[in-house]
Amino acid sequence: MGKRSHNAEPTELREKKKSKSDKHSGSTKEKTSDKENGNSEDQAAYSQSIALSGLPQSQIDQFLDKNVIKVTDPSPEGVKFRPLISFDYLPPGDDNLYAPLKSFPAPTPIQAATWPLLFAGRDVIGIAETGSGKTLAFGLPCLKKLMESKRNKKPSHPSTVIISPTRELAMQIYDQLVKFADVVKAGVTCVYGGVRKDEQREALKKAVIVVATPGRLKDLMSDESVNLSKVKYLVLDEADRMLDKGFEQDIKEIIRPMPVSRRQTVMFTATWPRSVRDLAAGFMNSPVTVTIGGDPSADPRANTRIKQEVEVMDGREKEGRLIQLLNRSQRGSNNPEKVLVFCLYKKEAIRVERLIKMKGFKVAGIHGDLNQADRFRNLEAFKSGTATILVATDVAARGLDIPAVMLVINVTFPLTVEDYVHRIGRTGRAGATGHAITFFTEQDKALSGGLINVLKAAKQNVPEDLLKFGTTVKKKQHDAYGAFFKDVDTDKKATKITFDD
Numbered sequence: 001m002g003k004r005s006h007n008a009e010p011t012e013l014r015e016k017k018k019s020k021s022d023k024h025s026g027s028t029k030e031k032t033s034d035k036e037n038g039n040s041e042d043q044a045a046y047s048q049s050i051a052l053s054g055l056p057q058s059q060i061d062q063f064l065d066k067n068v069i070k071v072t073d074p075s076p077e078g079v080k081f082r083p084l085i086s087f088d089y090l091p092p093g094d095d096n097l098y099a100p101l102k103s104f105p106a107p108t109p110i111q112a113a114t115w116p117l118l119f120a121g122r123d124v125i126g127i128a129e130t131g132s133g134k135t136l137a138f139g140l141p142c143l144k145k146l147m148e149s150k151r152n153k154k155p156s157h158p159s160t161v162i163i164s165p166t167r168e169l170a171m172q173i174y175d176q177l178v179k180f181a182d183v184v185k186a187g188v189t190c191v192y193g194g195v196r197k198d199e200q201r202e203a204l205k206k207a208v209i210v211v212a213t214p215g216r217l218k219d220l221m222s223d224e225s226v227n228l229s230k231v232k233y234l235v236l237d238e239a240d241r242m243l244d245k246g247f248e249q250d251i252k253e254i255i256r257p258m259p260v261s262r263r264q265t266v267m268f269t270a271t272w273p274r275s276v277r278d279l280a281a282g283f284m285n286s287p288v289t290v291t292i293g294g295d296p297s298a299d300p301r302a303n304t305r306i307k308q309e310v311e312v313m314d315g316r317e318k319e320g321r322l323i324q325l326l327n328r329s330q331r332g333s334n335n336p337e338k339v340l341v342f343c344l345y346k347k348e349a350i351r352v353e354r355l356i357k358m359k360g361f362k363v364a365g366i367h368g369d370l371n372q373a374d375r376f377r378n379l380e381a382f383k384s385g386t387a388t389i390l391v392a393t394d395v396a397a398r399g400l401d402i403p404a405v406m407l408v409i410n411v412t413f414p415l416t417v418e419d420y421v422h423r424i425g426r427t428g429r430a431g432a433t434g435h436a437i438t439f440f441t442e443q444d445k446a447l448s449g450g451l452i453n454v455l456k457a458a459k460q461n462v463p464e465d466l467l468k469f470g471t472t473v474k475k476k477q478h479d480a481y482g483a484f485f486k487d488v489d490t491d492k493k494a495t496k497i498t499f500d501d
């Protein structure tokens with residue numbers, strides 16, 4: 001929990017003097033108008049439940065303080081919805097949609113704070129730690145919209161697009177949506193590169209919600225297999241990755257046919273570097289920014305339930321130390337814990353996987369040199385526990401929700417501190433604790449300042465050896481930021497630049 005001073009701005013959500021319009025509308029129900037939202041068509045109005053409006057303000061304030069929730073709304077009215085602190089306060093909806101929520105005790109803070117805004121049709125930037133339920137934060141409103149639209153008419157073109165940087169994450173979002181609302185299964189489809197297009201083209205004919213990686217979606221647009229001119233709800237998951245150099249152009253092309261006046265644009269992430277913020281603003285309409293856990297302008301923040309250890313070493317010591325750590329975590333138990341090992345380059349991942357296999361451990365790998373079927377199969381083997389160690393490049397750094405990953409080992413430091421935060425965020429999810437061990441060598445010293453700040457912000461030990469590399473945070477990001485994660489369509493001829501994924 002952060003300090004109270006971090007939380008200075010939620011006063012916007014606290015009791016305010018009633019404006020003229022509030023007085024006219026009464027205190028229990030507040031409907032957003034289309035004009036306020038800048039969204040003209042089919043915008044579902046959101047009515048705050050009477051029970052939620054009736055709660056004492058102190059209870060709302062306590063929730064905001066405890067979870068360090070900051071909501072910044074640029075519109076003249078400011079923030080007027082209370083967070084949905086319990087599932088009981090959700091707007092009326094289909095039982096099929098809400099029933100699976102019963103497996104959770106309460107909405108997570110990012111869900112509680114963003115749902116009212118999303119139901120009300122506002123553009124939202126949601127920033128919250130890894131593993132904090134962001135998928136459902138943007139997913140539930142989109143499923144609700146789908147169910148409502150199904151009742152009204154049969155759509156001819158997709159109304160919702162969710163874009164994700166990797167194929168595995170796209171598939172995971174798709175799985176979560178259909179698991180959540182099986183009844184809408186027919187209306188949801190997932191398109192990504194590395195597999196044939198024919199089935200995807202067929203599925204797109206009936207799709208209302210499309211989950212996609214950018215490269216394949218762009219291809220399917222250009223051969224007119226999908227028309228995005230009717231899209232009203234656009235989500236960029238892992239938004240900072242989607243807006244960085246590797247993807248920026250694709251995203252611009254995908255968004256072009258979607259009319260801004262009718263589009264609700266939603267961005268979610270655990271890290272929100274300054275470098276992408278202006279670009280994000282250009283795609284959005286008066287967005288409300290919701291931050292959980294502290295100031296978004298500060299350094300990237302890691303989930304505080306993860307114990308972070310950094311071991312400064314010579315590069316030649318890495319393999320020996322890795323095997324030592326794996327021996328400790330895998331041997332002597334019938335049920336060895338799941339360990340995710342990150343490498344930076346594909347060749348390195350292949351070499352490390354081979355080494356681990358040679359030592360007799362149950363290991364699988366995931367990186368851009370594998371074909372898509374192998375990527376899915378290996379990820380599944382790790383999820384199911386057939387393999388207890390997964391060696392991955394940064395293709396697995398973001399978003400993947402793999403149950404019970406107990407330890408993340410960074411054999412080679414990533415290209416940015418944001419990626420570090422996402423990598424270690426594969427452990428310690430949904431309220432659990434986690435552990436991350438990072439090997440750091442002189443070669444990585446340009447990132448020592450950023451890493452030190454992440455460690456300090458999460459109240460972790462900073463080794464003396466790391467401090468020696470310097471505490472300055474270098475502004476310039478690696479030029480390849482983003483390029484290592486791009487899903488390249490294997491149906492296409494190779495171009496000059498080849499990406500890691």
Ligand SMILES: Nc1ncnc2c1ncn2[C@@H]1O[C@H](COP(=O)(O)OP(=O)(O)OP(=O)(O)O)[C@@H](O)[C@H]1O
Nearest residue numbers: 104106107108130131132133134135270399401430
């Ligand atoms: N209200 C809730 N209570 C408890 N667990 C939840 C709740 N909502 C979602 N979860 C679970 O929390 C886990 C993490 O959620 P999710 O993958 O959406 O995290 P995320 O914030 O998107 O993480 P990342 O930043 O790594 O992408 C999932 O297993 C999900 O089922």
